Amino acid sequence: MPHEVRAVVAVKRGAPVEVRTIVVPDPGPGEVLVDVQACGVCHTDLHYREGAITDDFPFLLGHEASGTVAEVGPGVTEVKPGDYVVLAWRAPCGSCRSCRRGRPWYCFDSRNAAQPMTLPDGTPLSSALGIGAFAEKTLVAAGQAVKVDPAARPEAAGLVGCGVMAGYGAAVNTGKVGRGDSVAVIGCGGVGDAAIAGACLNGAMKVIAIDIDDRKLDRAERFGATHTVNSRGTDPVEAVRKLTGGHGVDLAIDAVGRPETFEQAFYMRDHAGLLVQVGVPSPEMRIELPLIDVFSRGGAIKSSWYGDCLPSRDFPYLIDQYLYGLLDLHAFVSETIALDQVEEAFGKMHRGEVLRSVVVL
Template identity: 90%
Template sequence: MPHEVRAAVAVKRGAPVEVRTIVVPDPGPGEVLVAVQACGVCHTDLHYREGAIGDDFPFLLGHEAAGTIEAVGAGVTDLRPGDYVVLAWRAPCGSCRSCRRGRPWYCFDSRNAGQPMTLLDGTPLSNALGIGAFAEKTLVAAGQAVRIDPAARPEAAGLIGCGVMAGYGAAVHTGGVGRGDTVAVIGCGGVGDAAVAGACLNGAVKVIAIDVDDKKLDRAERFGATHTVNSRGTDPVEAVRGLTGGFGVDVAIDAVGLPETFLQAFHMRDHAGLLVQVGVPSPQAKVELPLIDVFSRGGAIKSSWYGDCLPSRDFPFLIDQYLHGLLDLDAFVTETVALDQVEEAFSGMQRGEVLRSVVVL
């Protein structure tokens, strides 16, 4: 029997989010129904509202979510009602050419629910990142629901579903940060701070946080940054070289995605260092580099998609780190808000006042 629930919907490009009643079907084969407990407010949701990701309005927003399984569809054997889960926007299919090569984090056929959720008049909703969790209940593919330890509070746990995983994975999986490495992270929002935390947890000896906002730099220190650089009035490349004996860092992580920050990360690497691009650039952004610089500096440039993560492996691990006091997920939660306060949360995010607002349902 279909479920009528409240949800935050972006009805048209640039318009304020509206709380609407939507219809969520019972799960079909390979699907699960999730009662959402908490969902983080991510920049990606704002991009959807602004039409920067697509024009398939109306969008059901929200994707950094934790909740409990309420019902499972036919063929679902590894989840059952009552299981506590975090939702992932990448659910490897297991059979595409990337999965067959042992690289499921690059899966080319990630699973989503087959049935649409709709407005009351039957209009299909486009789910943000294939999830749509600013809702009391949501329907996802079973592979998107990753069971975790129920001891983790949902406001914190849900954040590993996107921003925390992207930043942590950029440092640990894509960047391969290890013991004794030096690391610079440009941009100290949720993704950047998670990269700082990941680098520290994996043994980096020096982690330099870079931003134009002193408040954000103070927060980065809470996540383990050993040094901070305010690049508003300081050349960050020179500052990083000054902090590394003139050499530069082993791994430079651009968590902003602007041409300027990409070039800064490129030039603040040590010889044969690695640049990791995890900040999402606009489609119009372009970078010009002398090819001789690319060649002569050596090293590598890598894009990090979702922190190159495997949710079924990495979500439970990060929750264990959290419950053992090694990863402070609570520090990412600036405030909790109600479903009808998503617009206010967007405004606070745009003003740089919050690390993460979390909708509690």
């Protein structure tokens, strides 16, 4: 029997979000119904509200979530009712050309629920990143529900589903940071701070946090940054070189995704250093670099999609690191809020007042 629940819906481009009643169907083959316990407010949700990703309104927002499996559909064996899960927006299909090559973190046909969630009049909702978890219940593909240790608090665990995984994975999975490496991270929001934490956990010797907001730089130190640079009045490339004996860093991570931060990351690398871009640019942005510099500096430039993660492997690992006291997920949680406070949380996020607001149901 379909379920009527409260949820946060973006009805039209740029308009404030609304708490509406939506209809969530029972799970069909390969689907899972989840009782949502917590869901972080991510910049991506704001991008959906503003129509910056697609124009498929209305959107059911929220994707950085944890909860408990309520029901499973036919053929589901990965999880069962009562399991505690973190939701992933990548669920590898196992059969596309990337999966067949042993690279499921690049899956080209990631699974989502086949049935739409709807408004009461039958209007289908577009679920943010195939999840839609600013809701009391949500319907996802079974592969999106990743079982983790139930000892993890929901408001902390859910953040692994997006921002923490993206940043941590940019440093560890894409950047391959190792013992003794030097790392610079541009942009100290949730993704950047997770990259800092990941670099420190994997043995980086020097981790330089770069931002234009001293409040964010103070927070970055909590995640392990050994040095901070406020680039509002300082050339960050020169500052990084001074901190690294004139050489530059082994790994530069752009967690902002703008042409100017990309260029800064490019030039603050040591020779043969690696640049990882995890910040998401807008479609109209362009970069221009002297080709001789691209050639002569060597190294590599990589983009990091979702931290190049494999959720079934990486989510339980990060939750275990949290439970062991090695990864402070609580430090990412600035406040807990109710469903009807999401629009207010967007404003706080835009003004840089919070690292993460988390809806707790």
